[in-house]
Amino acid sequence: MILDVLNQYWIVYGMLGIFGIGVLSRLWLNHIYKSLLKDTRNTETPRKKFLKKLKKQYESYSQMEKGLQDTEAFMKKNLYSQKFLGMTIDGIKRISGQALFLCLLLGLVAGIVGYRVKASEEVIGIHIGAGISCAVVLLDVMWLFNAKRKQEILEIGLFDYIENYLVNAKSEGKEETVLEKQQILKKKVKGTPPRAVDADIQDLKRTLQHSRQAVATKEYVPTKEDGKVVEEIIHEFLG
Numbered sequence: 001m002i003l004d005v006l007n008q009y010w011i012v013y014g015m016l017g018i019f020g021i022g023v024l025s026r027l028w029l030n031h032i033y034k035s036l037l038k039d040t041r042n043t044e045t046p047r048k049k050f051l052k053k054l055k056k057q058y059e060s061y062s063q064m065e066k067g068l069q070d071t072e073a074f075m076k077k078n079l080y081s082q083k084f085l086g087m088t089i090d091g092i093k094r095i096s097g098q099a100l101f102l103c104l105l106l107g108l109v110a111g112i113v114g115y116r117v118k119a120s121e122e123v124i125g126i127h128i129g130a131g132i133s134c135a136v137v138l139l140d141v142m143w144l145f146n147a148k149r150k151q152e153i154l155e156i157g158l159f160d161y162i163e164n165y166l167v168n169a170k171s172e173g174k175e176e177t178v179l180e181k182q183q184i185l186k187k188k189v190k191g192t193p194p195r196a197v198d199a200d201i202q203d204l205k206r207t208l209q210h211s212r213q214a215v216a217t218k219e220y221v222p223t224k225e226d227g228k229v230v231e232e233i234i235h236e237f238l239g
Contacts (some may be wrong), residue, residue, distance in 0.1 A: 003117045011110045012130045015103050019134040022099025026145045029092045032084055033150040040161040050082050054158070058166050075158045093147055100138040107131015 005011065037046045044054055057078065061068040068074055080089060110127035 001111060003119055004057065006110060006117070006119050006123050006127065009123075009126065011054065011059050011106055015130050015134050015192060016107050018099045018102050018106075019138060022103075022138050023141050025092055025095035025099070026086075026141050026147070028146050029089070029147055032089065032092070034145075037154050037157045040157045050078075051161075053082075054078050054162075055166060060160060071162050075155065075162060079155070088150070096138060096142055100135045100142075103131050103134035105131075106190060107134075117188040125190050142143060 035047060036050060039051050042051075046055060054075075058068065058074070062076070082088065084092070085167070107128050107130055111124050112123040114127060137231050
């Protein structure tokens with residue numbers, strides 16, 4: 001039975017299937033890196049679920065008393081714990097490595113078993129050659145896509161997104177809040193009837209003038225009631 005499996009090249013087909021899975025995993029990983037890096041440029045409205053989650057968590061940390069202490073650790077924790085179709089980035093990276101190992105293993109095992117069951121040299125050579133060829137091509141694919149370099153570029157892009165957009169957006173939000181308060185104060189002052197403001201100013205002037213004259217003649221001793229009157233006029237004027 002084992003000889004029939006070897007002669008019909010079922011193991012070779014299995015190796016080709018594993019090889020295909022390894023190549024697809026690298027293509028998938030490359031797509032993830034590109035799409036996330038592209039989404040970091042959509043600063044106002046990120047499209048990917050990961051960027052939306054990252055932005056939301058950053059805003060939550062920012063509202064805490066201590067805020068965000070280590071941006072790099074925050075970014076890496078979110079990136080490498082994020083799942084894409086149930087798999088993390090590290091898990092997807094391991095698929096191609098496991099595929100390479102399995103292709104080599106199956107090719108060598110098939111060659112040894114074929115020698116023991118007295119399979120033809122051609123069959124043994126095809127199995128060993130297929131295993132080695134799949135492993136070599138997978139190595140070339142892994143080198144071509146260079147996942148490590150693209151991972152570094154993605155980390156830089158995410159770090160830049162947090163530091164140069166989310167942090168600035170938070171600062172701008174605070175400035176807008178201050179400006180809104182100032183505008184409300186201006187509207188409040190503007191909304192005060194002109195006659196009422198003029199009357200308050202005149203009362204304040206008369207009180208201060210009377211105090212100055214009394215001090216000049218050394219007949220005036222300020223009392224608590226006078227201080228309260230001045231404070232009330234100033235308070236009403238300033239709102």
